[in-house]
């Protein structure tokens with residue numbers, strides 16, 4: 406337990422504390438002590454309260470659930486004004502006919518308003534941290550101007566839209582610049598079969614984008630790959646070897662891309678997180694909905710590819726992990742966010758459940774958090 410002056414501490418107690426720590430501990434009558442913007446203690450209510458008898462304040466959670474804030478690892482904040490402009494079209498039409506014309510006509514003021522709206526909707530679904538792709542500007546200028554601003558809450562990464570509009574020089578210089586500045590790279594990778602076919606045809610390789618990126622030594626642990634739907638087994642191995650992280654966006658994949666091998670990536674040890682993607686890829690901006698969809702879609706995919714059912718595929722615990730601690734790892738911030746642990750930042754999320762439903766439960770199961778919450782849309 407970290408040393409904290411009791412009269413500066415607030416103790417949240419009497420809740421179900423879902424820590425998402427290394428042991429995935431859950432305290433049914435749990436508490437979290439907060440000092441400044443950091444967690445000073447986590448544990449059973451009786452233990453935490455007795456550790457801070459002179460706490461500045463105590464808050465009775467009355468059985469509410471306390472979780473780490475959710476991490477949404479793939480968003481386009483500047484696309485928030487474009488909801489509904491690109492339904493029922495293929496990705497190339499989506500890009501060329503709808504999104505690029507929209508984005509190329511945006512002013513900075515439009516982008517600012519779009520980002521504000523997007524932020525409001527993200528917060529409403531419990532997202533405390535997001536990784537977004539913005540309109541292209543000088544990325545090094547953005548980094549110098551804004552990296553580590555807002556009390557360290559803003560970090561600037563480099564964005565590469567996709568391999569179809571990136572030269573080898575751009576890819577490799579971005580890789581080197583990110584390494585030098587100790588920051589990350591966010592890029593759409595292996596979204597559709599056409600992308601892989603184009604890369605095979607123009608680069609003379611036997612599979613798609615991931616094979617080529619591995620060949621040119623682009624893959625690194627600071628790379629966050631969005632979507633990554635069309636990967637074969639060796640390519641999952643390339644991601645694992647380089648410790649590349651993935652953002653799985655279930656709704657967007659179902660609209661435009663296809664079934665991602667999420668279960669195979671997770672089984673092999675690849676860090677897979679969750680994202681909503683932008684408004685015109687999803688028409689909503691709720692990470693809770695994405696958790697619900699990830700559970701269902703990946704169970705359905707198992708039945709489709711194996712010919713039999715597997716209800717254990719992507720269980721609720723795994724999906725909650727994807728939305729919290731895996732998200733934090735994907736954005737290289739798990740030393741401060743993604744779980745309720747001593748020393749981490751205080752961005753928890755309280756979720757209210759019906760007491761009647763909850764009292765009847767003999768044990769706490771994360772499925773009880775996910776499914777009742779999303780079906781009622783109480784947020």
Ligand SMILES: [Zn+2]
Pocket residue numbers: 479480481593631682683
């Ligand atoms: Zn995207």
